[in-house]
Amino acid sequence: MSTLRRRTFAAGLLAAPGLTAHAQVDLDVPFVVTPDHVTRAMLDLAAVKPGDFVIDLGSGDGRIVITAARHYGARGLGVEIVPDLVDKSRDHARRAGVADRAEFRVQDLFETDLQPATVVTMYLLPDVNMKLRPRLRALRPGTRIVSHDWDLGDWKPDRVVTIDVPDKAYGREKLSRLYLWTLPPR
Numbered sequence: 522m523s524t525l526r527r528r529t530f531a532a533g534l535l536a537a538p539g540l541t542a543h544a545q546v547d548l549d550v551p552f553v554v555t556p557d558h559v560t561r562a563m564l565d566l567a568a569v570k571p572g573d574f575v576i577d578l579g580s581g582d583g584r585i586v587i588t589a590a591r592h593y594g595a596r597g598l599g600v601e602i603v604p605d606l607v608d609k610s611r612d613h614a615r616r617a618g619v620a621d622r623a624e625f626r627v628q629d630l631f632e633t634d635l636q637p638a639t640v641v642t643m644y645l646l647p648d649v650n651m652k653l654r655p656r657l658r659a660l661r662p663g664t665r666i667v668s669h670d671w672d673l674g675d676w677k678p679d680r681v682v683t684i685d686v687p688d689k690a691y692g693r694e695k696l697s698r699l700y701l702w703t704l705p706p707r
């Protein structure tokens with residue numbers, strides 16, 4: 522179980538295409554997809570390449586890990602608490618021909634072992650990012666972290682980029698902000 526008090530984002534969850542009512546689960550973050558061009562920008566920002574191992578925390582329909590495997594030659598793991606989304610992700614990975622390099626697990630992201638990662642991606646919420654921060658700080662030197670829209674408090678990012686998202690459903694700004702941190706040498 523998460524150390525955070527779970528919030529219920531049932532409305533957002535049930536609005537997700539293809540999800541059925543029995544999939545209702547208490548979530549720390551609602552299901553909102555990263556648009557494809559923003560997914561590419563996140564992976565570009567992290568300079569993902571063959572040999573990388575990408576962990577997406579709260580992997581939704583699997584698009585970040587699948588794109589990393591399909592277009593960047595990486596391997597990866599998506600952890601997601603909604604079983605229906607994990608089923609969909611596995612199906613998408615099979616169709617994309619990357620099921621051997623893109624694994625998906627039903628798991629609470631607060632219980633995920635992050636140590637195998639060379640890249641961690643996140644599209645979460647500010648308080649969830651802050652709860653994860655001590656574990657992110659303990660990652661191996663050289664590991665890159667990319668967060669969509671939310672920073673890590675006073676941990677200064679190495680780069681911030683903005684991407685136009687004209688049809689963005691949330692927030693007043695029609696853009697996404699991407700933050701990059703690279704773990705320094707110990």
Ligand SMILES: C[S@@+](CC[C@H](N)C(=O)[O-])C[C@H]1O[C@@H](n2cnc3c(N)ncnc32)[C@H](O)[C@@H]1O
Nearest residue numbers: 549550552553554555579580581602629630644
């Ligand atoms: C904003 S969506 C991001 C989905 C995907 N990473 C993307 O960028 O398209 C956040 C995801 O986190 C999942 N989630 C929420 N709480 C979680 C938890 N405690 N453990 C694992 N996944 C969680 C939600 O079901 C949702 O799919």
